[in-house]
Amino acid sequence: MVEEAIAKNCNLIVSFHPIIFSGLKKLNGNNYVERTVIKAIQNNIAIYAIHTALDNHHLGVNKMICEKLHLTNSKILIPKKNSIKKLTTYIPTSQAEMLRKKLYEAGAGSIGNYDECSFNMQGMGSFRANAEANPVIGKIGETHFEEETQIGITLPKHLESKILKVLFKTHPYEEVDEKRTRGISMLQSTCSPEVILLDDAFQHRKVTAGLNILLTTYNELYVDDFILPTGNLREPASGAKRAQIIVVTKCPKNLTVKNQIKIKKRLKLKNYQKLFFSYIEYSNKVYSEKSRKLISSISDEKITMVTGIANPKPLCVYLDQLNIDFEHLNFPDHHKFTKGDLNQIMEAPLVLTTEKDFMRLKGVISHPNLYYIPIKMKFFGSKALEFDQQIERYVSNKK
Numbered sequence: 001m002v003e004e005a006i007a008k009n010c011n012l013i014v015s016f017h018p019i020i021f022s023g024l025k026k027l028n029g030n031n032y033v034e035r036t037v038i039k040a041i042q043n044n045i046a047i048y049a050i051h052t053a054l055d056n057h058h059l060g061v062n063k064m065i066c067e068k069l070h071l072t073n074s075k076i077l078i079p080k081k082n083s084i085k086k087l088t089t090y091i092p093t094s095q096a097e098m099l100r101k102k103l104y105e106a107g108a109g110s111i112g113n114y115d116e117c118s119f120n121m122q123g124m125g126s127f128r129a130n131a132e133a134n135p136v137i138g139k140i141g142e143t144h145f146e147e148e149t150q151i152g153i154t155l156p157k158h159l160e161s162k163i164l165k166v167l168f169k170t171h172p173y174e175e176v177d178e179k180r181t182r183g184i185s186m187l188q189s190t191c192s193p194e195v196i197l198l199d200d201a202f203q204h205r206k207v208t209a210g211l212n213i214l215l216t217t218y219n220e221l222y223v224d225d226f227i228l229p230t231g232n233l234r235e236p237a238s239g240a241k242r243a244q245i246i247v248v249t250k251c252p253k254n255l256t257v258k259n260q261i262k263i264k265k266r267l268k269l270k271n272y273q274k275l276f277f278s279y280i281e282y283s284n285k286v287y288s289e290k291s292r293k294l295i296s297s298i299s300d301e302k303i304t305m306v307t308g309i310a311n312p313k314p315l316c317v318y319l320d321q322l323n324i325d326f327e328h329l330n331f332p333d334h335h336k337f338t339k340g341d342l343n344q345i346m347e348a349p350l351v352l353t354t355e356k357d358f359m360r361l362k363g364v365i366s367h368p369n370l371y372y373i374p375i376k377m378k379f380f381g382s383k384a385l386e387f388d389q390q391i392e393r394y395v396s397n398k399k
Contacts (some may be wrong), residue, residue, distance in 0.1 A: 002036055015047065019033055020037070083157050083158075100168050105166075105290055117153070118151075118152060119152040125147075211391070214246045216240075217248070283374040285373075298324075303326040304327045304351050304352070309354055312330060329344065337361070353370070355374055358370065
């Protein structure tokens, strides 16, 4: 085409697809694209591409070209997959119509020649807000029942961000988002938070944090571990250099300063990194949904301990130190309890578990003696104050 333009003494080429699809860092004629661009420059020829992403849309550029040519029975030859997504949300029935209207206005609910399409089903929703919540309806610590409507609605993928922004802004309930980048974007556009705190996000490279805190357990320091599947690391140990604060967790309570210094040398910290040591402290009380009692008061009962965490050993050691006998049902971390598991747990006279597993179990079984033992993480000496100051200093500098 460039040769033809030179032959006809033209100085402009109008094309649909561009000659350059990715950035050029050099022009030395090593490939067809570079040679074409060089020749166009040498002959003062401009190349204007009118390519648009709408050429794969049923009402896009190609559709308009077909109409101009009076073509009939036109269709997309290679339909794009996963271009339609489904959104399901639950909302108090009294506010369902308001939310549907907002979602329609944002572009959701169109199917072919129909718009304002949705599937709605009414039912009774229930939830209980914990101490950290800010419930719009209901009270903290009390189970609340609310007549709710389940709204199912389709949306085009390219409008997903816009429609979710409308959902989060309009929906009365507190929300979470499984996609961190999207959730952070929504938070910034709707409420402009001063601080965003993420859990288990050290390897989430799409989020660039201003302050990274890396945890490594005393018995499995990252310098002694290997990358999956040989070890438990998700990346090489050298990645620890991204952390400004490193905490060695689950240390023995009698860890000496001398041993702390040895560990610090092994970790080979950078000058900008701060190191802290912490240990686990279990409560001397156990809690159920309605009561609490001293753990010593159940020492004579037949106890079944249920755990679905990565390392239940510290809890087992703690109970052994209290001379408490128990049968241990030890499940893997994030274990999905089967019907058989739940039946076995229900047969136990008294069930003791972790706070994490208690929250999972109480929603699926109704056991009269289901208890959990709370846990706290504590820093050695006065290091808790220094740790808090590190966080506060970072936040203050960012304001």
